[in-house]
Amino acid sequence: VTHDIAVIPGDGIGKEVVPVSLDLLNVLADIHGGITFQFTEYPWGCDYHLAHGQMMPKNGMEQLKQHEQIFLGAVGDQNLVPDHISLWGLLIKIRRECEQVINLRPVKYLEGVSSPLANPNDFDFMVVRENSEGEYSEIGGTMHSGPDEVAVQNAIFTRKAVERTIRYACALAEERNQKVTSATKSNGIVYSMPFWDKILAEVGEDYPKVEKQSQHIDALSAFLVTKPSSFDVIVGSNLFGDILTDIGAAIMGSIGIAPAANINLDGKYPSMFEPVHGSAPDIAGKGIANPIGQLWSAKMMLDHIDYPELASLLFDAMANTIASGIKTPDLGGKHSTEEVVDEIHKRLLAN
Amino acid sequence: VTHDIAVIPGDGIGKEVVPVSLDLLNVLADIHGGITFQFTEYPWGCDYHLAHGQMMPKNGMEQLKQHEQIFLGAVGDQNLVPDHISLWGLLIKIRRECEQVINLRPVKYLEGVSSPLANPNDFDFMVVRENSEGEYSEIGGTMHSGPDEVAVQNAIFTRKAVERTIRYACALAEERNQKVTSATKSNGIVYSMPFWDKILAEVGEDYPKVEKQSQHIDALSAFLVTKPSSFDVIVGSNLFGDILTDIGAAIMGSIGIAPAANINLDGKYPSMFEPVHGSAPDIAGKGIANPIGQLWSAKMMLDHIDYPELASLLFDAMANTIASGIKTPDLGGKHSTEEVVDEIHKRLLAN
Ligand SMILES: CC(C)[C@H](C(=O)O)[C@@H](O)C(=O)O
Ligand SMILES: CC(C)[C@H](C(=O)O)[C@@H](O)C(=O)O
Numbered sequence: 001v002t003h004d005i006a007v008i009p010g011d012g013i014g015k016e017v018v019p020v021s022l023d024l025l026n027v028l029a030d031i032h033g034g035i036t037f038q039f040t041e042y043p044w045g046c047d048y049h050l051a052h053g054q055m056m057p058k059n060g061m062e063q064l065k066q067h068e069q070i071f072l073g074a075v076g077d078q079n080l081v082p083d084h085i086s087l088w089g090l091l092i093k094i095r096r097e098c099e100q101v102i103n104l105r106p107v108k109y110l111e112g113v114s115s116p117l118a119n120p121n122d123f124d125f126m127v128v129r130e131n132s133e134g135e136y137s138e139i140g141g142t143m144h145s146g147p148d149e150v151a152v153q154n155a156i157f158t159r160k161a162v163e164r165t166i167r168y169a170c171a172l173a174e175e176r177n178q179k180v181t182s183a184t185k186s187n188g189i190v191y192s193m194p195f196w197d198k199i200l201a202e203v204g205e206d207y208p209k210v211e212k213q214s215q216h217i218d219a220l221s222a223f224l225v226t227k228p229s230s231f232d233v234i235v236g237s238n239l240f241g242d243i244l245t246d247i248g249a250a251i252m253g254s255i256g257i258a259p260a261a262n263i264n265l266d267g268k269y270p271s272m273f274e275p276v277h278g279s280a281p282d283i284a285g286k287g288i289a290n291p292i293g294q295l296w297s298a299k300m301m302l303d304h305i306d307y308p309e310l311a312s313l314l315f316d317a318m319a320n321t322i323a324s325g326i327k328t329p330d331l332g333g334k335h336s337t338e339e340v341v342d343e344i345h346k347r348l349l350a351n
Numbered sequence: 352v353t354h355d356i357a358v359i360p361g362d363g364i365g366k367e368v369v370p371v372s373l374d375l376l377n378v379l380a381d382i383h384g385g386i387t388f389q390f391t392e393y394p395w396g397c398d399y400h401l402a403h404g405q406m407m408p409k410n411g412m413e414q415l416k417q418h419e420q421i422f423l424g425a426v427g428d429q430n431l432v433p434d435h436i437s438l439w440g441l442l443i444k445i446r447r448e449c450e451q452v453i454n455l456r457p458v459k460y461l462e463g464v465s466s467p468l469a470n471p472n473d474f475d476f477m478v479v480r481e482n483s484e485g486e487y488s489e490i491g492g493t494m495h496s497g498p499d500e501v502a503v504q505n506a507i508f509t510r511k512a513v514e515r516t517i518r519y520a521c522a523l524a525e526e527r528n529q530k531v532t533s534a535t536k537s538n539g540i541v542y543s544m545p546f547w548d549k550i551l552a553e554v555g556e557d558y559p560k561v562e563k564q565s566q567h568i569d570a571l572s573a574f575l576v577t578k579p580s581s582f583d584v585i586v587g588s589n590l591f592g593d594i595l596t597d598i599g600a601a602i603m604g605s606i607g608i609a610p611a612a613n614i615n616l617d618g619k620y621p622s623m624f625e626p627v628h629g630s631a632p633d634i635a636g637k638g639i640a641n642p643i644g645q646l647w648s649a650k651m652m653l654d655h656i657d658y659p660e661l662a663s664l665l666f667d668a669m670a671n672t673i674a675s676g677i678k679t680p681d682l683g684g685k686h687s688t689e690e691v692v693d694e695i696h697k698r699l700l701a702n
Contacts, residue, residue, distance in 0.1 A: 083537060083538040084538055087538045087539070092539070114469070116468055116469055116576055116577050117467055117468065117469060118467055118469045119467070136539045136540060140542035140543065142542060142546055146510075147510060147511065148510070149509070149546075150507065150510065151507075151543045151546035151547075152505055152543070153506045153542045154503055154504070154505050155503070155506065156502075156503055157501065157503075158501045159497075159498060159499070159500040185593075186435055187427070188438070188443070188486070188589070188590065188593065189487060189590070190435050190439070190491075191491035191492055191502050191503065191504045192491065192503070192504035194435065195500075196502075217590075218593045218596070218597035219597060219606075221597055221598050221601075222597040222598055222600060222606065225468075225576055225598060225601040225602060226467050226601050238539070239536070239540070242536075242568075243568055243569050243572050245569070246572055247576060247598070249573060250574075250576040251576060
């Protein structure tokens with residue numbers, strides 16, 4: 001079988017951690033035997049924008065949609081192109097146009113990573129983030145100028161999107177530890193959040209074995225710090241999921257290790273796998289970018305295209321490499337991207 | 352001088368931590384000499400709603416506005432009255448109608464409190480939260496029913512409110528360590544947040560000595576966990592300020608100790624002082640509620656009405672009590688509300 005993967009390294013450290021991940025994916029294909037990855041690279045990003053005035057060519061989305069999956073590095077470099085242009089012209093554009101309506105992000109304690117928490121206690125939960133609408137809308141604007149200027153931003157929540165997100169979270173909890181925590185703020189945000197709560201109550205009835213609870217986003221953010229091991233599956237809106245997963249990355253010990261899957265549910269368009277971290281222009285080119293977030297995203301892609309054994313192989317090799325002390329500076333280590341990748345490679349071959 | 356203070360104990364543990372705080376305020380008045388606090392208690396809250404069908408009487412706001420300041424416990428008990436009714440009928444109503452446009456919340460490491468962070472490193476920063484508009488709006492609604500149902504929630508940002516909030520933060524930083532971090536999300540929320548950023552840039556020009564930086568709310572939430580001691584003053588919208596201050600309370604070691612001041616800037620109406628914690632119905636009536644959040648709010652009131660010496664006396668007595676190991680269960684201690692208050696009282700008299 002050949003798997004046809006679109007690859008967008010993007011900006012900054014994306015260009016460093018993507019190529020090494022492709023190498024290891026090829027190693028895994030060899031280990032498995034009988035499968036090949038065919039990678040088609042698209043050099044889109046802020047440099048592309050500087051040269052062509054847009055983040056991707058006009059027919060870019062058409063090209064991407066031909067592929068089975070998308071493997072993305074990182075997008076955005078404020079020094080080159082304003083964020084709202086680079087992100088809405090590439091990252092958010094792909095999420096929306098490929099109907100990647102769920103953003104799935106694991107938050108898991110890894111041995112050998114020094115968490116900023118005094119007692120990290122082996123937390124292991126998944127965040128299911130609504131990925132298509134909500135607070136991230138292009139509806140709104142500003143009016144008047146001078147002292148009377150006012151900006152309005154509309155958050156849009158459709159039953160369709162909220163329902164499928166909560167349903168996804170409940171189904172995931174059924175396969176895990178039967179617990180869903182829903183992020184809300186119905187005490188302050190009085191239309192969209194009670195709407196979300198209502199749909200949780202309705203959809204929840206189809207998952208009687210799953211324990212459902214709601215937490216206001218302020219309290220929930222705090223609980224991620226004070227009792228992260230109490231969570232199984234967390235479900236939230238686009239913005240709340242964004243915030244919670246960055247706190248998740250923080251308690252994991254580094255934003256450099258957290259992965260994400262942007263999932264197209266109906267298989268009509270490709271899904272996209274990308275780390276939670278950004279392009280980190282400040283450390284780009286130094287050879288010290290942490291490859292783990294990108295590799296863990298590759299692991300999620302392997303799970304998604306149904307190679308769970310390869311996914312586990314990769315995860316264990318990664319986790320054992322870190323546990324053995326071979327890690328990049330963001331994790332308190334002294335190793336380069338290449339040294340970490342070489343060790344993972346060695347461990348894969350040793351299997 | 353007599354200071355005329357409206358007191359609303361509210362719900363749950365509010366009824367336990369407010370009275371003991373009034374006692375200590377009286378002790379402080381005696382220590383100072385020549386001042387008296389005149390407390391007028393209003394028994395408004397969820398019990399009042401059960402009896403009267405509203406959170407406060409029709410002329411409640413008129414009554415409150417007669418007073419110099421408002422001292423509030425906690426509002427809301429989902430078991431009795433839905434949160435959006437109890438909070439918009441009392442807490443948020445007072446904030447809005449008394450034009451308490453700034454919500455000021457200190458986040459500070461206290462010795463003797465076990466922070467969930469491995470290296471809390473003596474953080475000490477202030478969060479300036481916009482308190483009158485933003486994401487907490489009553490503009491929006493739902494439309495259609497069944498599969499087509501949609502909810503819209505409008506966030507409203509006026510230049511007036513954003514400007515005074517950022518100005519307040521910059522002025523505060525001038526008196527502290529000359530650094531303002533502004534919470535934004537202009538890469539995802541493309542009207543209101545770039546508007547906020549623009550006003551930061553403009554207002555910032557009036558504070559040349561203050562270093563201004565912006566951080567996206569996701570990254571900033573994470574940094575509160577990974578490097579809290581790098582902040583001086585953080586400024587954010589109503590929702591972002593809400594989230595950041597709960598994370599702040601979490602890293603302080605307990606939501607039970609964090610205080611807040613809701614500030615009326617022009618002195619036309621009273622300001623209001625209340626802890627960040629809620630009414631905690633689960634521990635109400637057990638005598639173990641942490642009084643520190645309420646007392647620290649009293650300390651902020653003393654600062655506000657310009658008794659900085661009394662404010663310091665109270666703060667030191669509180670901090671030394673905790674450092675000596677006399678603390679409630681939420682802080683890992685074994686003491687009751689009363690024992691903590693008695694120790695603080697003793698320390699105040701020893702001065
Ligand atoms: C109870 C709720 C409406 C309130 C808020 O979000 O403002 C609370 O969380 C706070 O921070 O004071
Ligand atoms: C870059 C930004 C628009 C993006 C988001 O908020 O979705 C990022 O923070 C993420 O979490 O993938």
